[in-house]
Amino acid sequence: MDATVVSSPGKVLIAGGYLVLDRAYAGVVVSTSSRFYTVVQNSVAREGLITVRSPQFVSAIWEYSVKLDPSVSVENLPANTSKNKFVHLALQSTLALACEMKGAAHVKSKLSSGIDVSIVGDNDFYSQRAQLASLGLPRTLASLEKIPPFVPTGVPISEVHKTGLGSSAALITSLVTSLLLHLSIVPPADLAENDSEGRRLAHNLSQYVHCLAQGKVGSGFDVSAAVFGSHVYTRFDPAVLQKLMADDSSGPQLLLPIMSPSNQAWNYKISNFQLPPMTRMMLADVDAGSDTPSLVGQVLTWRKEDPLTAGVLWSSLGVINQLLAQTLLKLKEQHSKNPAIYEDCLKFLSTTRATEWLTEPRNSPVEQTIVSSFDEVYRISQAIRSKMREMGTLSGVPIEPDEQTKLLDLCLSQPGVIGGGVPGAGGYDALWLLVCDPSEIPSTNQRPVDIVQKVWSTYQDLDVSPLSVVESMAKGARIEQIDMIPGLRNAIAH
């Protein structure tokens, strides 16, 4: 049987950090071209043996033996030199659900000769500073292209420097979904659809596994982006997982009634979103990681202590976050109505600073409308930054610390830069920008992407390194052909 390969994208939360934890507010999440790939193959080992490899890491082979009777149990073999809770829980829960849905005999036959699983993530998920330094390359997008795909990191997983793209959510989603396909629980046709029962089953199970592995129920936007792609996300009520997450000694509980796509308690909402045509999201890894859980804890504590002030801030941010999504979507519409004029506008915007976009009237009302919409995006994104800084000051948490403010202000004053900020929970470790990126610009001008790269590579006060991600247009998890992904076959050969 051929390999089953499923990839899932990473994410960037461009608006809605902290608010998205509350069902009353939504977050704007962009899925990334950088993906995790899980390759599942039948092996010739022995019945019930599952071998999982992550060839980008040192000591990253885990063997599990599966018992299906009297209930599903997946056990680490004593020879394993390390453990991987995320992988282990994904196997245990997916096999348990598969047995409930198709019976133990079906799963037993699928495992009759054992299976081999390989997991790799695009280079962007892990900081490539050390690679660039060892190759003697400057920190640019062109240099990143010279690093082989799925390059080994040279360290165990526990020591790798992650970039915040949501490696664990993308990993769990690709692993869970590939197993559901390989075990014939979800038909491949379901993944050809943006929304289908199979995709929703994969979502619910991946959310559950991710919560179990992290020991808490988060907002889940990272898993939903890995499953569905870019969207505006409203979280599910954590009550859906309460019983399963409770430490219950009365033995294994049934998963299907809870994971079922028809279970209405999964009340997450996903509304369509995509960045405007001819723009590009840029992401930088800034070298000074912050501890997201502790930032989140402090902000939430402050919100409880000062509910009145926080309430006002949350509602105004809630409104402008939505406005950002709507204005970006409006641009997509404007492009489809007037593609040629839209492209002309982009040429103009690419060569002019945002603060000067509206200083002169445009040639036609349509042009004026398009340029005004871009100007609105700029102003909304600046307003979001300012409110997030306020949240930081009030809660005593460095959400957009001064060092990041200085760098972002410099980036946002460059020609063709539309918006930007600190993604997710903020802190010191990353920034995102949206820049104009039409196919042509006047030959006397530099492209905004290149201008920004120059700013980053010459910036002195912080150590900034670009990531190669752009927005993924494919809607979330998808089936892949192994030879269509450059470097994949080679990366998993052992």
Ligand SMILES: Nc1ncnc2c1ncn2[C@@H]1O[C@H](COP(=O)(O)OP(=O)(O)OP(=O)(O)O)[C@@H](O)[C@H]1O
């Ligand atoms: N390539 C991989 N193969 C197997 N497991 C992986 C891989 N990458 C990540 N993991 C699992 O995910 C865990 C990291 O999860 P954690 O929740 O700490 O990161 P994260 O919040 O997703 O990070 P980031 O958003 O920065 O990528 C690792 O300990 C490991 O179990």
Ligand SMILES: C[C@@](O)(CCOP(=O)(O)O)CC(=O)O
């Ligand atoms: C603060 C929060 O809203 C966003 C954290 O995002 P990230 O993991 O920093 O991308 C927490 C969450 O939604 O899980």
